[in-house]
Each structure stands twice: as structure tokens, then as C-alpha cells.
Amino acid sequence: MIRFLLRRIGLAVPTLLGVSIVIFVTIRIVPGDPVASLLGPTGSAEARERLTKDLGLDAPIPVQYVKWLGNVVQGDLGRSIAKQTDALPYVWEAFRNTLTLSIFAALVAILGGIALGVLAATRRGRVASGFSTAVSLFSISAPQYSVGLILIVYLSAGRGWFPSGGMRNPTGDSGFGDLLNHLWLPGISAALVPLGIIARMVRSSMLDALSADFVESLRARGIPEWKVRWHAFHNALPSVLTIAGLQVGYLLGGVIFVEIVFSWPGLGLVVFQSISQRDLPVIQAGVLVSALAFVVINLIVDALHGLMDPRIRR
Amino acid sequence: METATPATSSVVAASSSPAAASPDGRDGTGQPTGAVQPTLRISDLHTVFRSRGLTVAAVRGVDLDLHPGEITVLLGESGSGKSVTAKSVMRLYGANASFSGAVELEGRDLLSLPPKEMLAVRGAEIAMVPQDPTAALDPLRRIGAQLVEVLRQHKVVPNKAAAQARALELLDQVGIPDPKRVYRSFPHELSGGMRQRAVIAIAVSCDPKVLIADEPTTALDVTVQAQILDLFQRLIAELHSAVLLVTHDVGVAEEVGDRVGVMYAGRIVEFGPAAEVLNTPRHPYTRALLDSIPTPGVERGRLRSIVGQPPVSGEIPAGCAFGLRCPHAFARCRSVDATLISVGERRQAACHLLEEEVSA
Numbered sequence: 001m002i003r004f005l006l007r008r009i010g011l012a013v014p015t016l017l018g019v020s021i022v023i024f025v026t027i028r029i030v031p032g033d034p035v036a037s038l039l040g041p042t043g044s045a046e047a048r049e050r051l052t053k054d055l056g057l058d059a060p061i062p063v064q065y066v067k068w069l070g071n072v073v074q075g076d077l078g079r080s081i082a083k084q085t086d087a088l089p090y091v092w093e094a095f096r097n098t099l100t101l102s103i104f105a106a107l108v109a110i111l112g113g114i115a116l117g118v119l120a121a122t123r124r125g126r127v128a129s130g131f132s133t134a135v136s137l138f139s140i141s142a143p144q145y146s147v148g149l150i151l152i153v154y155l156s157a158g159r160g161w162f163p164s165g166g167m168r169n170p171t172g173d174s175g176f177g178d179l180l181n182h183l184w185l186p187g188i189s190a191a192l193v194p195l196g197i198i199a200r201m202v203r204s205s206m207l208d209a210l211s212a213d214f215v216e217s218l219r220a221r222g223i224p225e226w227k228v229r230w231h232a233f234h235n236a237l238p239s240v241l242t243i244a245g246l247q248v249g250y251l252l253g254g255v256i257f258v259e260i261v262f263s264w265p266g267l268g269l270v271v272f273q274s275i276s277q278r279d280l281p282v283i284q285a286g287v288l289v290s291a292l293a294f295v296v297i298n299l300i301v302d303a304l305h306g307l308m309d310p311r312i313r314r
Numbered sequence: 315m316e317t318a319t320p321a322t323s324s325v326v327a328a329s330s331s332p333a334a335a336s337p338d339g340r341d342g343t344g345q346p347t348g349a350v351q352p353t354l355r356i357s358d359l360h361t362v363f364r365s366r367g368l369t370v371a372a373v374r375g376v377d378l379d380l381h382p383g384e385i386t387v388l389l390g391e392s393g394s395g396k397s398v399t400a401k402s403v404m405r406l407y408g409a410n411a412s413f414s415g416a417v418e419l420e421g422r423d424l425l426s427l428p429p430k431e432m433l434a435v436r437g438a439e440i441a442m443v444p445q446d447p448t449a450a451l452d453p454l455r456r457i458g459a460q461l462v463e464v465l466r467q468h469k470v471v472p473n474k475a476a477a478q479a480r481a482l483e484l485l486d487q488v489g490i491p492d493p494k495r496v497y498r499s500f501p502h503e504l505s506g507g508m509r510q511r512a513v514i515a516i517a518v519s520c521d522p523k524v525l526i527a528d529e530p531t532t533a534l535d536v537t538v539q540a541q542i543l544d545l546f547q548r549l550i551a552e553l554h555s556a557v558l559l560v561t562h563d564v565g566v567a568e569e570v571g572d573r574v575g576v577m578y579a580g581r582i583v584e585f586g587p588a589a590e591v592l593n594t595p596r597h598p599y600t601r602a603l604l605d606s607i608p609t610p611g612v613e614r615g616r617l618r619s620i621v622g623q624p625p626v627s628g629e630i631p632a633g634c635a636f637g638l639r640c641p642h643a644f645a646r647c648r649s650v651d652a653t654l655i656s657v658g659e660r661r662q663a664a665c666h667l668l669e670e671e672v673s674a
Binding site: 212213214216217218219220221222223224227231234235308309310311 | 404406433434435436437438441442444446449450451452453454455463464467468500502503513516
């Protein structure tokens with residue numbers, strides 16, 4: 001098991017390197033110039049040249065990359081061009097906010113998805129199954145931004161039950177209750193798609209497991225139906241886990257639409273703003289952090305997978 | 315249940331066959347009827363599946379008695395209804411299956427038992443050894459846990475520690491050389507033969523009165539097959555269970571069977587002591603079945619396959635179900651169904667040709 005994990009960790013390093021190259025090159029290939037956006041249209045040619053040199057943007061891309069990577073390895077992700085602060089603390093705080101939102105959304109998505117999926121698989125052909133299929137289909141198809149806006153209109157602006165945006169109450173207490181209050185609407189908006197996907201996965205792998213031969217053998221041994229279903233659920237879990245891990249990974253990358261609609265100060269919002277400002281170091285740092293989060297989530301999933309299914313422990 | 319056979323048992327299905335009047339349709343037991351009460355008595359069992367408006371009669375009137383310590387074999391091609399008969403006994407089918415007739419375990423009719431009581435019968439009083447041991451075990455649970463689960467479920471042991479001790483004992487009993495290791499193993503860590511031994515250990519864990527083995531050796535290597543069959547016979551001698559063994563393998567039937575019933579299209583067409591039925595078959599189908607088996611070292615020219623296909627369960631022809639493929643069929647076979655009649659001591663067959671012989 002430990003060797004299995006070490007190998008996975010070893011595999012994560014080249015993955016991250018690859019990701020960093022792709023981000024670095026992509027950002028520099030797409031049109032747009034940080035110098036121009038910093039100086040504005042009135043900047044002189046001389047000022048432009050000096051700033052370009054200051055920012056190290058005059059060197060060839062491979063040279064810039066190696067230099068950047070050298071700094072990254074030492075924990076320096078550069079300075080924000082727009083804010084003139086270190087990029088890492090800025091991105092890190094945004095990531096923590098995204099993490100809060102993601103954990104909430106992941107809990108809703110995983111618990112809800114499992115409940116709906118198990119319902120659909122075990123009450124086949126009945127009302128409950130139709131209901132759960134409809135809910136999961138709806139949640140996959142409904143765009144996050146429209147769901148978010150609808151929630152704001154009906155539950156926030158109309159009734160004032162929930163705040164319409166932000167993460168904490170700027171005035172007054174901002175304890176856990178306040179955070180939770182702010183979490184509901186963006187959390188549910190962000191949870192819908194993964195919830196639907198997880199529900200469908202749970203349903204299909206649960207049905208697979210229930211049609212396996214060992215289920216009939218369990219019944220032939222006089223094991224009561226609820227225990228038989230528990231065996232089937234256990235067998236369905238590994239594939240559900242893989243899908244759920246992927247979905248949580250996406251959430252951690254920042255749920256851009258949700259964060260914009262609810263002005264949630266997360267990674268998605270920060271990267272989105274940095275792109276419009278051509279703030280290259282922040283974009284790079286943001287994408288790198290979310291890639292790292294994705295890799296870590298996958299490591300956790302692999303470890304859990306190994307715990308759940310002895311056949312893949314090698 | 316002294317001497318008389320139940321009224322339902324003698325005539326397999328509605329038929330106008332005169333010779334079917336033979337009163338002891340059950341005399342294939344090999345013992346004088348009534349001397350020993352059978353552990354399990356299947357009477358006129360019908361199993362019908364319905365799905366999407368389609369009705370399939372998979373078992374069409376089977377009578378069978380199982381006696382303690384005896385292996386009764388159901389032999390037939392796939393689709394003959396032998397496995398369905400076995401699983402019907404345990405009521406292992408969902409809502410789309412319906413049963414009629416009776417399956418009596420020591421006088422208690424299982425077909426009319428409430429589901430909850432049936433649950434207590436399965437695994438404890440009637441246990442099953444399934445076809446493929448690899449598929450029969452939960453791949454994510456250790457062998458020990460799966461044994462303990464059954465022992466605890468049927469409360470044959472007072473507590474968990476006793477269950478563990480008993481599980482190790484059972485693994486040893488089925489000839490597993492290192493019970494402690496196997497107890498901790500996952501199914502994928504064992505060989506096919508070891509897995510089948512573990513599955514057998516689970517099946518016999520609660521000292522079942524009836525053991526149903528559905529093609530127990532089909533998924534195994536020939537050499538392992540022989541070991542498993544030996545083990546099987548040894549255990550049955552020890553436990554004194556009544557065994558219903560379902561197989562398509564004539565060799566297996568000959569090797570371990572005490573009595574054999576040959577099934578075709580949902581019915582038993584020939585029944586009697588295994589050696590007699592397999593050496594001197596009376597029914598044309600049994601003969602055809604035996605003729606289609608290759609024998610090593612014996613030069614017989616081309617193997618004779620049976621012409622045509624077995625009828626699809628939904629579309630059984632009028633008259634004898636084997637009529638269309640039978641080389642000896644005559645007019646009567648196409649219009650009147652044949653029923654089991656006594657054809658000599660302890661033997662039965664369902665064929666119009668034999669009816670004439672008997673009445674002549």
C-alpha cells in the first residue's frame with residue numbers, strides 16, 4: 001500500500017511539470033500584453049521598454065520558464081503585476097475560500113448523489129426512481145449561472161432569507177453561522193452538476209453490482225436484502241469514488257460562474273479577474289495551485305481506492 | 315406419509331396417456347415408497363417467467379424426492395430447466411417468476427412460506443453451491459468475513475469469537491491446507507479450486523439438510539474437478555445431507571450420482587439409478603444425449619449430434635416435446651404428450667414407445 005502511494009506521488013511530479021509548461025506557454029501565446037494593461041494607452045515607448053525589462057518579459061519564453069520554475073521550487077511564485085503584492089499569499093487566500101465552498105458543495109453533491117443514485121437503483125420502475133432520475137438529469141443540464149441567478153432572485157433578493165453574495169458579513173459578527181448562511185446558495189449552485197453526475201454513476205454501478213452473481217449467492221445464503229444491498233453498495237463505491245474525486249477536483253479549480261454570480265472571493269474569481277488584467281504571475285500561480293489541488297485529490301482518491309478494493313493494492 | 319403417494323405426484327401434467335396411470339410415479343426413488351420420508355419432496359413443480367407480456371414456462375411439472383445422504387442428479391442441456399428447478403426450490407427468483415406445485419422440506423411447503431421464514435431456510439436448511447466460485451464470492455470481503463457472516467446470520471454460533479473458530483474449522487474440513495491464511499485472504503488471492511472449497515465451506519457451514527449444487531465443477535480444471543467431487547462425496551457422507559446436483563456433464567453424473575433424472579424442455583423424461591440410466595438408457599433423448607459424448611480412445615467414427623434444436627421454453631410443440639427431433643417418433647408423439655411411466659423396477663421414462671412395450 002505504501003509503495004503504491006509512493007509510486008503515485010512520484011507520478012504526480014511530472015504531471016505538475018507538464019501542467020506548468022502548458023500554462024506558461026499558453027498564457028504567453030494568447031494575445032494581450034501585461035505591459036500595455038499596466039501603463040494604459042498613454043505610456044511612452046521608453047516606459048514600455050523599461051517595464052518589459054523589469055518584468056523579465058524580454059527574455060525568450062524557455063528562459064522565462066526556467067527562471068520562473070527555479071523561483072517556484074523555492075516557493076516564490078512571483079509578484080502580482082496588477083496588485084504589486086506577492087502572488088502566492090493572494091492566490092492562497094483565494095484558494096482557501098474556494099476550498100470552503102468546495103467542501104460544502106462536495107458534501108452536498110456526494111451525499112445527495114449517493115442517496116438519489118441508491119434510490120434509483122433499488123426502487124426501479126417506481127415513482128421514487130423516476131423522481132431521482134429527473135432530479136439528476138435536471139441538475140446536470142441546468143447551467144450554474146442561471147441556477148445561481150434564480151436562487152438569488154427567489155431566495156435572496158425576493159425574501160431576504162440568504163445573502164446574495166460575498167462570503168462574510170462585513171459588519172457585525174462573522175462567525176461560522178454567518179459563513180454557513182453565505183454558503184448555502186453558492187454551495188448548492190456549485191453542487192448541482194457533480195450531484196447529478198455522481199447520482200447517475202451510483203445508480204449504474206449499483207445496478208451492475210446488484211446483478212453480479214455474488215448477490216444471488218448472498219441471497220441463497222439467507223442474507224437479508226438490506227445487507228445484500230450493502231455488499232452491492234460496497235462494490236459500487238470504487239467507481240463512484242473515481243467520479244466523485246474528479247468532480248471535487250473540478251470544484252477545487254474554482255467554480256468560476258458560481259464565484260462570479262455570488263461574488264465569492266475564490267480562486268475562480270481571482271483567476272478570472274487576473275486574465276482580464278493580464279496579470280501573468282497570478283494566473284500562473286492560480287492555475288498551478290488548482291492543478292496541485294487536483295493532483296492531491298487524485299492521490300487521496302487512489303489511496304481510498306486501494307483501501308476499498310484489495311485487488312488494486314499492489 | 316406412510317404408503318400412499320400424494321395425488322398430485324403421479325401424473326406429471328394433464329395428459330390423456332393411458333399408461334401414465336401407473337400409481338407410483340415416485341417409485342424411482344430406488345426404495346419402496348414410504349419407507350423413508352424424503353428430506354425434500356418436489357411435487358408437480360411449475361416455474362413460469364413473465365416479462366414484457368412474454369410467458370416462458372421453464373419448468374413444466376417436475377416430481378423429485380431427495381433423500382438424506384444421497385446425490386440426485388439433474389442432467390440436461392442448457393435450457394432444459396435443470397437450474398431453474400434447483401433455484402425454484404430456494405425461491406431465488408424475483409417477482410417475474412411464479413411457481414405452482416409444492417416443494418416440501420420435511421413436510422413444510424416452501425412455496426407458500428412467508429418471505430421472512432424463507433430467508434431463515436436459505437443458507438441454513440437448504441444451501442447452494444453455485445456454478446462459478448469466483449463470481450459467487452464478494453470480491454471485496456475476506457473469505458473469513460463471508461463465512462462468519464453466514465454463521466452469524468443463522469445464529470449457529472453464540473458470538474463472534476465462536477464464529478471465527480467455527481469458520482477456521484470449516485475451512486480445515488473442506489481440505490484447505492492453511493485455513494488461517496485463507497481466512498484472511500481475499501477471493502482473488504486464491505486459486506479456483508481453493509475458492510470452490512471456500513464456497514463449499516460456506517454452503518455446509520450451517521449443516522444444511524439439503525444441498526443444491528448447480529454445476530459445481532463446470533468452472534474448474536479437470537484435475538481440480540475430481541478433487542472437488544471427492545470432497546463433495548466425503549462431506550455428504552459426513553453431513554448426511556440430501557443433495558440435488560445439477561449438471562450437463564454425464565461424466566459427473568456417473569461419477570457421483572446415486573440417481574439421475576434426465577431433463578428435457580422443463581420436464582424429467584427419464585429417471586432411475588444413475589448407473590442404469592446412463593448404461594442402458596430407455597428414453598430416446600437420453601440415448602441421443604449419451605451418443606453425442608466423445609469417449610477417449612474409442613473410435614466410433616463421427617459423433618452423432620441430435621438433429622434440430624431444443625424447443626424454446628415459450629414454444630413447446632404439441633405432443634411430446636422431443637417429438638420433432640426424435641428418430642423414432644410416430645403419429646401419437648405429435649399429438650399426445652408422454653408422461654413418466656414405470657419402465658422396470660425403480661425406473662421411469664416418458665415415451666410412447668415404452669408405453670406400448672409396458673402394456674404389451
